Amino acid sequence: MTKKTEVTVEEKLRALYDLQLIDSRIDEIRNMRGELPLEVEDLEDEVEGLKTRMQKLTGELDDLNDQIGNRKNLIEEAKTLIKKYSEQQKNVRNNREYNSITKEIEYQELEIQLAEKHIREFKAQIEQKKEVISKTKERLGDRESHLKHKKEELDSILAETEKEEKALFDKSEEYAEQIDDRLVKAYKRIRGSVKNGLAVVSIERGASGGSFFTIPPQIQMEIAARKKIITDEHSGRILVDPALADEEKDKMDQLFASI
Structure with a gap:
């Protein structure tokens, strides 16, 4: 020293x-600069959180559409089986076979009803998800816009003061050396x-x-x-x-x- x-x-x-x-x-x-750096940091965290939520909601929406697709396939399979059993009924040899096939047809009809019920429920959930996604997207756009404004404000202040602050730090150290x-x-x-x-x-x-x-x-x-x-x-x-x-x-x- x-x-x-x-x-x-x-x-x-x-x-x-x-x-x-x-x-x-x-x-x-x-x-x-005040609270600007903290505001920017908080806004960045909020924007990141909203983006994560959007990804999660979009994933859930895709999953619901997949579920609807699965139920539609199940309905088509059930209809194919009903057609097959209906043809078999024409060639039954006794009441027991007839009743057995009738039960199979009734079961497939119930499967169709249940699948249709699930599709209605999934579609209702999709509408709810879409509404939440719309609001989240709107919120995200607002927060991103606000973040952009705050970043520009902070960058402007930093650009104005960075040189002066650096020079002052150097002077502070210089004067401290005299003591x-x-x-x-x-x-x-x-x-x-x-x-x-x-x-x-x-x-x-x-x-x-x-x-x-x-x-x-x-x-x-x-x-x-x-x-x-x-x-x-x-x-x-x-x-x-x-x-x-x-x-x-x-x-x-x-x-x-x-x-």
Whole structure:
């Protein structure tokens, strides 16, 4: 690891505040994307789920049509047997043979009735499936269209911000190199523990930025002296004086404008 050049407390404070401003800008870029990446991911999952459902429904529809085909074949076979038995009845030798053939004919007629009943049921199921498929197809088309729109929106934001975000990441690492590891770790720890990611804040109207707790005048003077790193006793954030903050904001605004 490259040995860091010894720097003053004021230089550390300036570097810390600059690092905060850079990281906050990166946070802003991410906020611009907002929930879009998650929305796109959810929509992709939903579209995939609807496609799977369409495949399943189409498979069930094919199966029902196959079942109808099987029943129609069964009906034709039964009709052929009925015709055959009817011819046999003309040549029977006794009542027993006649009755036996009659029972076979009646059985085949029942088979036809049952097959026709099944066909009606299958056709009703097909109509229901077709209705579900139609609604699912409509839903799929809507979700695919919405996904396309959201992807375009996300791609547009990424195209606008990707270059800036990469440059800011590089700058963030560059400024972190100006600060000793202990301070960088403390900074990252504080950033990770607060909702807005602000680990370094300036004093505003006698209080820590974003806080209502007043900082005693003596502490304010010490902060303005820039001789040591001072943290807010309530939030744990590192504090800088307003003058330093304004100077670094102007410097960082110029940096951001150049990226």
